[in-house]
Amino acid sequence: MNQKPLSQLGHLSIDEFLRDYWQKKPVLIRQAIADFQSPITPDELAGLSLEEEIESRIVLEQGATPWELKKGPFTEDTYSELPASNWTLLIQAADHFLPEVTGLLDQFRFIPNWRLDDIMISYATKGGSVGPHYDQYDVFLLQAGGQRDWQVGQRCDHKTPALDDTPLHIIKSFEQLAQYTLDPGDMLYLPPQYAHWGKALDDDCITYSIGFRAPSKSEILEELLQECLMELSEDDRYTDPNLLSQKNPGEISADALAQVQDIWQKALSTKTINQWFGRYMTQPKYEQPDCEPINLNDIEWDPQSEFERNPTSRFAYISNADSAEHDLFVDGEILGASAALASMLCEKTYYTGTELSDTCQSYNDTETLKLLIAGSKLEEVE
Numbered sequence: 001m002n003q004k005p006l007s008q009l010g011h012l013s014i015d016e017f018l019r020d021y022w023q024k025k026p027v028l029i030r031q032a033i034a035d036f037q038s039p040i041t042p043d044e045l046a047g048l049s050l051e052e053e054i055e056s057r058i059v060l061e062q063g064a065t066p067w068e069l070k071k072g073p074f075t076e077d078t079y080s081e082l083p084a085s086n087w088t089l090l091i092q093a094a095d096h097f098l099p100e101v102t103g104l105l106d107q108f109r110f111i112p113n114w115r116l117d118d119i120m121i122s123y124a125t126k127g128g129s130v131g132p133h134y135d136q137y138d139v140f141l142l143q144a145g146g147q148r149d150w151q152v153g154q155r156c157d158h159k160t161p162a163l164d165d166t167p168l169h170i171i172k173s174f175e176q177l178a179q180y181t182l183d184p185g186d187m188l189y190l191p192p193q194y195a196h197w198g199k200a201l202d203d204d205c206i207t208y209s210i211g212f213r214a215p216s217k218s219e220i221l222e223e224l225l226q227e228c229l230m231e232l233s234e235d236d237r238y239t240d241p242n243l244l245s246q247k248n249p250g251e252i253s254a255d256a257l258a259q260v261q262d263i264w265q266k267a268l269s270t271k272t273i274n275q276w277f278g279r280y281m282t283q284p285k286y287e288q289p290d291c292e293p294i295n296l297n298d299i300e301w302d303p304q305s306e307f308e309r310n311p312t313s314r315f316a317y318i319s320n321a322d323s324a325e326h327d328l329f330v331d332g333e334i335l336g337a338s339a340a341l342a343s344m345l346c347e348k349t350y351y352t353g354t355e356l357s358d359t360c361q362s363y364n365d366t367e368t369l370k371l372l373i374a375g376s377k378l379e380e381v382e
Contacts, residue, residue, distance in 0.1 A: 005109040006033070009187070014110045023138065023191045026152050028180050032187035033107070038144035038206045039100035042123045045091055045206075048098075049074045053286075055092035059130045059168065062086065067131050067166040086127040088200070093118040093285055094208075095311055101208075102311040106349060108140065108210055113346060114281040114316040120209040124148070124200035132174035132197040134160070137214040139190050143182035146204030150188050152178040153195030160195075171195055182207075213281065227276045228267045238263070274318050278329035282314040294374040296367065305353035306381040309345075313377045317342040324361075328368065330377050341365045351378070 009017050010029035021027045049056035049072045056072030060083070063070075070078070095102045095118055105119055117137070121144075122130075134156040141150065154175040161172040174195055181201065182188060190196055192214060198207065215223075238259065246253060301307070309315065318327045319339070326342035328335045337345070338361035344351070360366050372378045 004107070006107045007110075017189075018110075021189060021191075026178070026188065026190050026194055028178075028182075029187045029189065031185045032140075033142065034185050036142060036144055036185040038121070038208070040094070040098060040121065040206075042089075042145075042204075042206065045089060045121060045123050046074075046079060048091055048094075049089060050076070054097065057090045057092075058082070059088045059090070059128075060086065061127070061129060061131070065165060067163070067168050067170055069167050085125045085203070086129075088122055088124040088128040088130055090130070091121045094121045095119040096286065099311070104208065105210065111212065112316075114278075114314070115212045115214075117211040117213045118285060120211065122207045122209065124205045124207075125203050126200055126205075128200040128205065129198060131166075131168055131170040132195055133169050133171060134193050134195045135190070135211070136192050136216075138192060138212045140210040141182075141188040141190065141196075141198070142208040142210065143184050143186045143206075144208050145184060145206035147201040148182050148205050148207055149199045149201055150180050150182060151176045151197045152180075152188075152190070153197065156193050156195050215280075223280060224268070224273065224276055228272065231267075275327060275334055278316060278318055278327055279332045279334060282316050282329040283332040284312055284314060286312065296370045296374060299370045299373050301353040301356060301373075301380070303352070303354040303357070305356075307351045307353070307356065307373070307378045308381055309349045310377050310379055315346045315377075317346050325364075330372065335368050335371065336364055337368050338362060338365050341368065345372075350381075 007014060010032045012021075012027070012029060017027070048054050049058075052073050054072065056074065058070040058072075058074070058078070060068045060070070062068075095105050101119055101121070105116060108116060123145075132151075132153065151174070153171075154177065156171060163170040163172055174197060176197075180186075180188065188196075240256065240259065242255075244255075313331050314329075316329045317337070318329075320326055324338060325336045326339050328337040328342040328345065338359075340361055341359050344355065344359050356369055360369065369378070373380075
């Protein structure tokens with residue numbers, strides 16, 4: 001079942017956390033989720049890493065090379081050949097594949113849905129680490145088993161020197177500013193670009209990393225521009241039908257510059273930017289399998305039905321003050337929906353048949369729900 005968003009992070013209220021720490025400075029939160037224990041065991045994580053569709057990695061501090069990186073899928077022989085200590089297994093997007101983990105992400109929805117990325121689970125034997133590094137996004141590091149020692153270092157950027165002989169982005173010079181030992185339920189929050197270095201203190205160390213989407217400005221501009229270019233043809237060109245003679249033919253006139261500005265403003269209208277951003281930020285992390293075609297007329301539900309949002313799907317909406325409908329975005333697509341339906345679908349992850357029926361405001365709402373069910377974005381709970 002889904003879980004309510006956290007209203008308190010240990011000793012901090014959500015408002016205090018957002019005001020004083022979010023994207024500002026690291027903070028250790030003791031018992032942020034009191035006595036939390038991983039519902040997934042190390043053996044189950046290893047089993048996942050054998051599967052083709054799972055993104056998995058193993059890091060050995062002293063392998064064939066320093067900070068050796070192995071990429072899955074692995075085999076049982078892989079594990080029989082590992083040393084007794086000093087290695088780490090990483091399972092990316094565990095919330096996509098493990099229902100037991102999916103509900104945890106719901107507790108972090110005090111941050112907007114479209115900013116949430118996924119949960120990575122790491123299991124490490126004693127001494128296991130992925131080295132001193134930094135991330136370009138916010139992360140909550142929740143201890144879920146055993147103990148881990150965390151060192152927090154300096155603020156870094158693209159100019160920070162990194163080691164050359166490893167595919168991992170290991171920084172050359174780590175400057176320790178703080179050190180903590182985390183027990184199950186403790187959580188360390190790190191804003192983007194803060195160096196950190198975690199080491200397992202025992203063979204039971206499991207850490208859940210709750211990460212967030214943070215596209216770079218260059219990525220936003222590049223992707224948005226590509227979107228605009230797709231709408232243009234060879235016939236769309238600079239024109240000047242009202243050209244006037246000018247004293248110096250070498251001058252680029254104010255009228256010419258104004259037209260260039262007008263080209264940009266029309267291409268990058270508020271509506272264009274809004275709809276692109278909604279689609280872009282809800283694109284699924286992994287390619288989703290094609291669904292069997294379903295006749296929408298065959299889709300119906302009764303009050304006793306229960307539905308859940310597909311954990312791999314991303315839902316968000318943009319309010320339209322001048323319209324009764326919101327722009328509902330689901331997995332990179334835009335759908336029309338009433339304010340009530342868009343709000344409910346994005347706020348919750350589980351729905352009853354009665355809720356769905358009562359929230360529908362129009363024929364379009366009903367058709368939108370049918371499309372979501374047909375596309376397995378909403379799945380009936382058996």
